[in-house]
Amino acid sequence: MPAPTWSVPTRRAPACPYCHSRTPGKAYLRQCASSCGETATHFPVSAARRGKCPHGRAPKARRVCPACGQPVPREYIEGCPWVVAVVGTAGSGKSTWLASVIRRVAKGHLDDRFPGMSLDVLGERSRLRHERDRVLVAETVLYRDIGTEPLLVSLRVRPRARPVVIAFYDSTDGTAANLAHADGLVLAVEPGAVPGDAGIARLAEAVRTARDLRPHSRIRLPLAVVLTKLDTVWDMVDPGSPLLRPVPRTGGYAVSDGVDVHHETTAWLGHWNRTDLLRGVRTAFHRHRYFATTALGDRVGGRREPMAYRVEDPLLWLLAGFGAIPVFRGVERTTT
Template sequence: MTTVICPYCFDRSRASRLPYRCLMSPTGLRGGTPCDPERDDLWASFTGSAAPPAAYMKGPLFPPPRGLGQLRGGSGSGRAECPRCGVATTMRACVACHSDLPSDYCAQDSRIIALVGAKSSGKSTYVSVLVNELRHRVGQAYGAALAAMGDESQSRDREMAEDLYERLRLPGTTRPAATGFNDPLLYRLSLPRSSRQGSRHTALVFFDAAGEDLKSADSMARYTQYLSAADGIVLLVDPLQLGAVRDALPEDGGPPLPSRETPALQIAADVATQLRSHGRGGSRGRVNTPLAVAVTKTDALRPLLDPHSPLLRNAPHSGGRFDEADRLAVHEETRSLLEGWDSGALWRQLERDFSAVSLFGLSALGSPPPSDAPADAPKSGPQPVRVEDPLLWLLGLRGLIPVAKPPRDGARKGESAA
């Protein structure tokens, strides 16, 4: 039985219960008359927009036909004929909010990846580069394929690629929730089965919370449903927000320093509070949602890193397997750096708040933006380092990719928590 999590309101429903939406095609089969649009008040109420009434006129919904596929709890063929006009449609809709759902999204289990971080931590750039790496370098290593699902995600996916890789323009900042609803990005990740026969498909949902919405627990509450539905959370930490890092970097020739934003320690604590309030806390009070904490902009940290640091090179991904020993080396290196930067305050809090947490270090661009054009990518284009590691770790925990385990006698500090 396939359970679908709406990527907009995060309601959980059986795929077989999702209604279909008529496409209002002019090629109607019953009398040749297409269906007329109807105002969808439930969807209008959910979006909460001040758009004119005409914006909420959509194709009528109708219940899924009862048949063998539905009786068995499946999603059937994914197509159904409108009982009014007779035209087949694949468009489904959420039971709770009536948001449209691509048919291929409803055909496989979904994995919601929550992306949080203060303003200027690079969330939008990170997603753009991560998607490109999953399609190319990382996809080749794992035999994976990634495709955007639905018109909205496909359009934004093209825009992201054109802006960053063709125009060399960095993404704009994510708009706060108060100015409008931020639609998630939907992708279909296809991976080979262990038997090498056929593929397994997973829907990946990336939801980017604006940094302005993470300044307090009260403002973060609007993302509670999103966080509580997440299979994993990626928290991006901008090291240039840390006073010790700002003081240690050279004054001349160093990266431009951003204005101070919400500390990562506060964001992590507020995330844990929200998740506990929605039943994601374990018996010892630690949240059971896996948390990947990634220090970004490691290219700016080169003067502070050992030349042999694992943060300066990509993971091997040998044989299409996630290297757990390499992950532990990165975890320990990052933990050691945080120990020197904030006396280990962030890591101590993470250990006490989350039952599964791992530290990462990454660079989405490989080098800082040009000093005379801070909104541009480097002229060489993005040359990312380790952007895929947090997501692959989360997928490995769910058994979606193979993991190469380290030797039993290679346990290190932090391994039990990570």
């Protein structure tokens, strides 16, 4: 299977994360500071004089979408964001997976592979969403309704490198607007409850409709199929399986390891008689890869929080395809 080398689309005007309207960055509005009181207003960027609002004060850093009036973080507007839609049935582990990925990167657990990598949650609304999601991991609360609020993050792969801005949308079926603007798609499935050909067909049709594609055309939107809750089948996995092999220690995406995990995961799905899923994905999506992860793991050694395992793999695959991190094709050093 080839490395993720899909062509990176020309970056367009950023889509508002709330209404998805595309507006040039300079057309977003500025907002007066609270000190302007009742006279506070929204005004075009071009109306700011020496960086001041019409009242001569420093405005708020965030921007305001002229289409829907929602405040949008400045870093999001200036960062040419990538959009990742995370879909899956209720209880599939999609929300827990996403919360675990964000926590793992933000806590520096990937420093041995990406020295100095950092992650910031952008905007007050995303921070509130992030705090709510953390309960999914810290307290192992599943089946929790988290709403449709996007999670906006700024990921800096290396110190002083240009940040990669990502908007994550988490929903059961993927709303049309999210699918229409997505640059990557993550489908969360769980052992024993994997959607069959009909479920994949519905997802594919939703993507085609949202993106105005021809019926039955093969979709070029990259799809990461994530087999979640690997901890529930640990005892079934052979100790020599690629799923349990030490993670490659590279400063990018290790293709050889990804291919091994892909084939091992597809073998397990075939073992569970989910060939309909495999066939549906292969037929509908031109670019796809399978992953196996656990966001909860085992609470061993007196740990207060679970140890996530390989949850970052799907994100690294997408980042490699976006051109945000290097790709390594050979056998790489590993770390325990």
